[in-house]
Amino acid sequence: MFMDLILAAQCGSGKPFILTLLLVKLMKYKLSSSVLTWLRCFDAAARNNSFTKAAAELHVTQGSVSQQVKLLEEHLGVPLFHRTRRSLVLSQDGFRLAMAVGQSFQVLNDALGQIQNSGQNHALNLSCSPSFAMMWLTPRMGQLLREHPDLSVRVHGEFQALDRFRMEEEQIEAGIRFDLGHYSDLDAVEFLDEWLVPVASPAFIAAHPEIRQPSDLPSSLMLHDAMPWDNAPEDAEWATWLEGVDAPLPALHEGLHFNLSQLAVTAALTGQGVAMGRLALVLDDLLKGRLVQLFSRPVRSRASYHFISMHQPKENLSIIEIWLQRESKRFKKARDAWFKTLACKP
CATH class of the missing domain: 3.40.190.10 (Periplasmic binding protein-like II)
Incomplete structure (x- = not known):
């Protein structure tokens, strides 16, 4: 079960799936508490290149760490370190195992942290x-x-x-x-x-009394959310509204284009043109008189x-x-x- 969890977590993370090869020997054995203790001591020794430093990290004696690693080596039937008087160097098998164990412990730590933070008080x-x-x-x-x-x-x-x-x-x-x-x-x-309505500021309406119907509105004064939803056609909302009121489609590539509806509405609030407003976003401005609806008729949005x-x-x-x-x-x-x-x- 322990190894299944590690392998599944590695696959889900998108990292190279190396544990199948690196831990094949360990998978032959039941991961008892003794094996897990050996792996913990081995991991600390491999990271520190020292039994003494590993012992200090784990709050045990140097002899205890050395003994646990030796038991793991006997268990696997291969040396994991090359020992000299002055150095401790991982063998080829030791290096492979150190990589696998380090990643495995990291996956477990991440999973435990996520579970611990998944309660109701988690943001x-x-x-x-x-x-x-x-x-x-x-x-x-x-x-x-x-x-x-x-x-x-x-x-x-x-x-x-x-x-x-x-x-x-x-x-x-x-x-x-x-x-x-x-x-x-x-x-x-x-x-x-959602429903779409063209909106403009009262000052803009007063400055453009000639705009009484959709055909009177120059496309250069149209304010666009050019990306209303992912993969939406450019100018989708203006096109939807104009089609909904049976008005001709002008050259919609003209005028100011933004990547947020709020930016187009802000431009309308400051008198820069007519935005295609979504009622969820502009109803409060309409009710308070900061914006005015043009041409009366709302049209249902596709989104x-x-x-x-x-x-x-x-x-x-x-x-x-x-x-x-x-x-x-x-x-x-x-x-x-x-x-x-x-x-x-x-």
Whole structure:
């Protein structure tokens, strides 16, 4: 069982799979407590090139370390060190075993550390689309932490695609992504749909009274999130909205392009043009008058917000998922109330 654990851990880490060859002799024997003690003493002696220094590290006598290593050599039937009066040098077999044992102990230490830190008080790593994290998630998280004061969450603003390998490698327990929800090896639960509306500042609207319908808007004044989700077509959101209102498609490559929706919205807030706003990100600005919707009609986005995890039932994951579902219902209620104020309802 011990060796199975080591080998599996090495395979999963992506490191060269060397233990099959290096520990073949040890695998013939049951790894009793005696063998593990011998390996511990051998590892310390190999790292320090000295029985004396190994003894100091392990808080035992020099003679005890020397004796344990000798028992291991007799057990394997090969010398592991070349001993002289002034030096202790690993043999070829000793070098191979030292590499294997060192890596094995490191894998065990890493696994023990991860298990020790996996309790409820462990900070949960949540990877979240940056604009959503800044404009929707963060303003609401205070209530979550007031309800669950023992919950610890680290929010990482990222828009790179998630897959099982990356989540395991980077110890990401959960993710929130604005995308199409196509995940083959992960759980992806949609908790909030999205609607698109062109938005601009009141000052911009006042300065451009000639813009009354979509065909009046020059493409040079369009503000774009050029990468709304992973592998999305350039200008996907403007194209989706224009098609949804049966408006002609202008030269969408013109105008300012950003890699975050928040940057496009910030540009709109400062009067630089018209951004394609996602209601989850701009509804508060619309309600407070900092932004104004153009052309009345919202259009449903192709993408939605998904809560992503790795099929691992954990209490802190359930707490966050339930909270997201509850907060999204509150938001949808406010959004539906705003929809009712529009001349052209979705």
